[in-house]
Amino acid sequence: MKEKSVQETGAKKSGKWKAVFARSEVTVLLAVVVLSICFAAMSDGFFTAYNLFNISRTASIYVFIALAQGIVCVVGGMNVSLGSMGGLIVVFIGYAMQNLGVGIFPAILIGLGTGVAAGFLNGMIITKLKLNAFVVTLATSFIFAGLVSGISRGYSYTEIADNFDFVGRSGLFGIPMLLIIALITIAFLIYMFRYTTLGRRLLATGGNQEAARMSGINSERMIVTANIMSGLFTAIAALLWVSKAGSAQPSTGSDWMIISFAVTAIGGTALAGGVFNGLGMLFAAFLLVMVKNGLVAINANVYYEETYLGLILLFAVSLESIKAIINAHNRKNRLKKQQLEK
């Protein structure tokens, strides 16, 4: 009992600030701020309106790529197929516009429809055949990748409908349209996970699938829903990518899987499920793009870019463990002190 009371008073004093800094999105935000200051000090080209506009555009697409991963992580699953899924959607849009001559809106519908269908397929196989999400999406990733090269033969689709690049390339009061869309989506998701039945049920399923089922939640349906949303976000990322690039390249998505896991993990959405951190993912997306961009700006050896990214990711995922080790150490010391006092 004595130990408990000591702990409580100690916690109350510094509790508020500690709680703020313990939040993973705050840690990531700090990292973004520190990095910006460093890069700005080291290079003239970094802190320009043009460069920031560019960083925001890429980061916004990374947000959607990460959401496609994050939403299945929430229910305790994963989607390693989202890269080739993205490639497939891009190819379908490109093919539709170039070879079938469809307009903007049918193309968008085709893109979203493909994403939803692919996600539904993943979700149904995972739940109905009771297979591991990793294995299933690994298999479907090969299926999608094969379709990408089979249909496109590796050629880009350049005859994109006029005005399709409007969203990807324009801005509103100097803020890229892409960023606005990403912010709205994140705001909506934060709301969903906090205030809606669906959001809560997704979290419960990821927290403990069996307990969720035993509390009257159809956890299988939640897993399918999460996979459909994953497909939907992949489709949005793919559409925005085409809009930003102005052409549909079949190589799109080859690095998405890595990016999606990195942003999700750095942003504090547990890969084990049951947690969603929207702001964390937003800041993490910026962090990732800034590292890539900043390294170019300061003329660092870009051949090592992936090593830097890997180190950051490793640091981010080990942060929780490091905290736990430090806490355990402190607790031991405190108990030792108390015992000596006795």
Add this chain to the structure above:
Amino acid sequence: MLELKGIGKSFPGVKALDDITLTFKPGEVHALMGENGAGKSTLMKIITGVYKPDEGQVYLDGSEMHFKNYRDAVDHEISMVSQEIQVISEATVAENIVLDRLDRFGRYGVVNWKKVNETAAQYLGMVGLKLDPTQKIGGLTAAQKQLIQIAKALSCNAKYILLDEPTSSLTGYETKTLLEIVRKLKRDQVGVIFISHKIEEVLEVCDKVSVLRDGKFVGTRDCGNSERSDIVRMMIGRKEDMAHKGFLTVGEEKVLEAKDITVYGQFDHVNMDLRKGEILGLSGLVGSGRTEFVRLLIGIDKMDEGEVYVNGKRAQIHSLQDALDKYRIGYVTENRKEEGLILDNTVGFNLTIGIWKRLASKIHRIQTKEEQRLVGDMIRKMEVKTPDEKTKVSSLSGGNQQKISIGKWLAAQCDILIIDEPTVGVDIGAKEYIHNLIWDLADKEHKSIILISSDMPELISLSRRILVFNDQKIVGEINNLNERELSYAEVSEKIGEYLA
């Protein structure tokens, strides 16, 4: 001789073992029995060095032992075959048998496989398995794997072997083979400690049987002159009587009725009904089918045949979601950690999990103010000791976790509540609170309750009708508990008779 003297062991809030003194002799098969939570597993772990006792000593042939870990116990010729089958499927039979001692079969880190396979073959012979030692273990049956685990225990040249429910995964024929091996071990002067829930096989193969209850030693009997009923009585016990709670106003109408529930190979046309405002107790030993039966009624597991009626109408229950949303039936699981709670989420989240839909507005927004009020009320009403509603459930004590596990169904305003082992691993204060709560739910709020419990005083003092399960059948009913006050001894005697 392997002797335990005054062994005691506590876990936070629970005294798991209290002053246990037992003697195991070579060439003797000694059964250890007791209900769930009686302390058998804890005792096994103390003998094999996995846990250290808080009090008491372990003596081996007269000298006091302080095993540092399981490996240390194995080095002293004590080995254990655990209940779960622990083999490495991708390794060969021989590798599995000598796995932990591979370093002794060779030099400079190079294994002498010929010697390994020869040794393995020798022990396979001892357990009566005609298998190729170089065969992979993957495709073998559960029984063969269990026997290989026993061969592994033998290959340690163990003088004492602990078998923890060795027959639970075996069929009738395989069980016979296993019991034959136990007899052979006895002839070879090995001391066997045999944990089992099956009284028949204990009486068949063991020399002595010792019973534990609530962490205390109840007694030791010679199997030769014991009856099944004696042992059942020792297991369920005549613990302290709980005060009589009075009588309930039970309605005439059947709120839940199960007709001809059948699962091929398990349940054969089992019937049950529950009346309004009643507390119906389900008694029976572990594995008797009491939990399995209710899980069928509320759609957690699937039945092959049978019908369920709620308030006289045929009910379509395909999942717990149906049971909750359509018929207001709640189920407090016996495994609160695995099935009852989202441990890493908050108290509030866990309490309202069943009613988010009801709390949502037309635009599907959960009314958080209403939710907070409800959670606050529930924490106060249930006397949950928690700093606030945002605390993670994992940081609460067992008793408080259990209150939340029950509280979420109260929040959902269930009319029918099925409560499975409500007080396992719960401290005394919370236990008393939960007993009063269950009684008040039926007495004051006219909820209909099915109570499943291994705790006899709890079951008898709360239930006003008791069904006794044995071997997937209802073998008896005690239905006059709501008419006159029967003594605890009378009722437990009757249950014992049905079980025996």
